[in-house]
Amino acid sequence: MSSHLMSLHELAENLSNPNVKILDCRFVLGQPHAGREAYLQDHIPGAFYCDLEQDLSAKVEAHGGRHPLPNLDELAAKLGGIGIDAQTTVVAYDDQGGAMAARLWWLLQYLGHDKTVVLESSYTHWKHAGHPTTSELPHATPKTFTPSIQxxxxxxxxxxxxxxxxxxxxxxxxxxxxxxxxxxxxxxxxxxxxxxxxxxxxxxxxxxxxxxxxxxxxxxxxxxxxxxxxxxxxxxxxxxxxxxxxxxxxxxxxxxxxxxxxxxxxxxxxxxxxxxxxxx
Missing domain, CATH: 3.40.250.10 (Rhodanese-like domain)
Structure with missing residues (x-):
């Protein structure tokens, strides 16, 4: 059984791998801008930001819950827009115990993209381990992400x-x-x-x-x-x-x-x- 987790060391070794895309999923419930603000301050080099409520959820209706599943075509377009296709390994992280990163992991599994893992520890662990961070925003080379909904x-x-x-x-x-x-x-x-x-x-x-x-x-x-x-x-x-x-x-x-x-x-x-x- 292959793990759905990636170690800090393994990610550090793959920061320049063009087939690895890193997604920062930091989000604080009740403080909807906190995650993006933290990302803009510093993040793992090459990481793109994914917002729980803007990217990984649909608008709240009378029924369907507080974080309905997003429009899958829109999500697929966003993923393709940041350079994810069938050959890409996606690594998700957050600073909330993995809850937000796991939401992204699950959505990608749902879209049929098995090459998705969650970082084994938080962004804070990454920093404390001495791994690099940056405030520089990554450059996107769009690809085509084709979902296969499970x-x-x-x-x-x-x-x-x-x-x-x-x-x-x-x-x-x-x-x-x-x-x-x-x-x-x-x-x-x-x-x-x-x-x-x-x-x-x-x-x-x-x-x-x-x-x-x-x-x-x-x-x-x-x-x-x-x-x-x-x-x-x-x-x-x-x-x-x-x-x-x-x-x-x-x-x-x-x-x-x-x-x-x-x-x-x-x-x-x-x-x-x-x-x-x-x-x-």
């Missing part, structure tokens, strides 16, 4: 509803436990979780230092899961579910879906049932 990677609300409580299906809530239990809800109008969901907080994908855990550690995290099950992962808006999906893939799980709208979509329908107890 429809089986994603579920929408009707598909999730059909599978609730079904044998052979595991639903994972990637939010912190207090939100999962409905004890607090700082963002969405309703607290709780989708009935039958179990809780695996996405930040448990990381070591205490904030780097990604190794594959064997991820397998230990998910030892309660049946590898033959269909696994559906959601979070608040479809962003922090993606680090869990990457971790599951690292652990060897293959049949893993994203509920794209996640809790913010689910709770936008008043008639939908809500769980507030462990395993309920």
């Amino acid at each position: 429809h089986t990677h994603v579920y929408h609300i009707d598909e999730v509803k059909k599978r609730l409580g079904q044998p052979g299906v595991t639903l994972i809530d990637a939010r912190e436990e207090r939100r999962y239990l409905g004890l607090e809800e700082p963002i969405d109008p309703v607290a709780g979780h989708i009935p039958s969901a179990i809780n695996h907080f996405w930040k448990d994908s990381l070591t205490e230092e904030g780097s990604w855990k190794q594959a064997e550690q991820q397998r230990a995290r998910f030892e309660d899961l049946n590898p033959d099950d269909e696994i559906i992962v959601y979070c608040g808006s479809g962003v922090t579910a993606t680090p869990n999906i990457l971790a599951l893939r690292e652990a060897g799980f293959q049949n893993v879906k994203l509920y794209a709208g996640s809790w913010s979509d689910w709770c936008s329908y008043p008639e939908n049932p809500i769980g507030t107890k462990q395993g309920e």
Whole structure:
């Protein structure tokens, strides 16, 4: 099994590789300009900036969640515009524990571009390790990015509803436990979780230092899961579910879906049932 992660050292050795494109995905929820401002201040040499809300999400509607999936044709055009084609290895990084980078990684997997990895550590780790940074903006040589959409990677609300409580299906809530239990809800109008969901907080994908855990550690995290099950992962808006999906893939799980709208979509329908107890 090939890893979906790249080490700092390996990226440092490939900074001048024309077949490697680096995408800076830094973004701070609630501070929509902070990531771009940080990028303009300094970034990994050659990195292009990808904005969670401008590039990796569509506009918010009444339903569909707080970060709906972007228009895929527009995303493909943006990727091609910065020089990504079928031969390009894409390396994504952020400074948010890999959550934003994993969103980009998942979207590229969804578009059929398997040559996509997430940097094993954050941008802060990169700087502390003494690797180069720059404020210089990269030059783009446009190419043609041709998507091959993997429809089986994603579920929408009707598909999730059909599978609730079904044998052979595991639903994972990637939010912190207090939100999962409905004890607090700082963002969405309703607290709780989708009935039958179990809780695996996405930040448990990381070591205490904030780097990604190794594959064997991820397998230990998910030892309660049946590898033959269909696994559906959601979070608040479809962003922090993606680090869990990457971790599951690292652990060897293959049949893993994203509920794209996640809790913010689910709770936008008043008639939908809500769980507030462990395993309920």
